[in-house]
Amino acid sequence: EERYLRRFVRLGKGRPYDQMAVDAVAKKLRATGLFDRVRVDRADEVGPDGELPLTVSVSERKHRSIGAGVNFSSSEGFGAEAFWEHRNLLGQGESLRPSLTGTEIRQEIAVDFRKPNYKRLDQDLLSKVSVIRQETEAFDETAGSLFLGLERKFSERWRASVGGSLEHTRIIDNEGQRDFSIFGVPLSARRDDTDNLLDPSRGSRAQLVVTPFYTFGDERNPFVRAELTGSVYLSLLKNKSLV
Numbered sequence: 001e002e003r004y005l006r007r008f009v010r011l012g013k014g015r016p017y018d019q020m021a022v023d024a025v026a027k028k029l030r031a032t033g034l035f036d037r038v039r040v041d042r043a044d045e046v047g048p049d050g051e052l053p054l055t056v057s058v059s060e061r062k063h064r065s066i067g068a069g070v071n072f073s074s075s076e077g078f079g080a081e082a083f084w085e086h087r088n089l090l091g092q093g094e095s096l097r098p099s100l101t102g103t104e105i106r107q108e109i110a111v112d113f114r115k116p117n118y119k120r121l122d123q124d125l126l127s128k129v130s131v132i133r134q135e136t137e138a139f140d141e142t143a144g145s146l147f148l149g150l151e152r153k154f155s156e157r158w159r160a161s162v163g164g165s166l167e168h169t170r171i172i173d174n175e176g177q178r179d180f181s182i183f184g185v186p187l188s189a190r191r192d193d194t195d196n197l198l199d200p201s202r203g204s205r206a207q208l209v210v211t212p213f214y215t216f217g218d219e220r221n222p223f224v225r226a227e228l229t230g231s232v233y234l235s236l237l238k239n240k241s242l243v
């Protein structure tokens with residue numbers, strides 16, 4: 001939708017020409033992932049009113065993807081996965097991704113949704129719904145979960161998110177059947193200064209996730225889970241073929 005794209009073109013009439021501001025507009029449009037090509041062209045001459053007309057041209061990429069794969073794990077056996085993704089569901093860059101994964105002991109159906117630039121340009125609305133079924137020698141588990149949250153970009157390197165999650169689980173084992181629900185508030189901060197989002201050859205990434213939980217049902221125990229992950233990328237050859 002044109003009105004959605006115009007939110008990225010914040011140049012403003014009457015301002016002095018700034019090439020860095022023009023480049024920033026093109027960069028933001030490319031970052032949406034919706035286009036194969038983005039160009040911002042200047043007119044050859046300044047108009048009689050002293051203004052320099054600019055033309056923003058974009059070429060849309062395909063919005064839909066499908067994928068599938070197979071895998072093997074020593075703990076869960078053979079498995080397979082498949083997904084379908086739409087990256088412009090409602091005309092404003094919304095992403096919808098239903099996926100199905102399964103192994104010999106665990107199966108999951110999940111639907112992820114992301115609405116970028118929700119209420120403001122640097123903030124995304126996230127949600128996920130999933131259903132899990134697991135059968136092991138020790139127990140059988142059936143679970144459903146729901147997540148809703150916001151993710152905000154504070155700078156080129158830093159992002160943070162906050163949300164709420166609710167999960168209901170039923171466990172059947174030698175002690176019988178137990179039902180309990182878990183409410184959590186995931187808080188995360190992520191730093192990324194790599195040179196490429198999908199194929200980095202230098203830089204580092206780090207993420208901290210702290211989630212307070214409260215369980216209610218057959219078992220009531222509050223607890224906190226903290227997880228810190230990181231990676232560093234170094235190109236060993238000049239052509240970046242070995243990282």
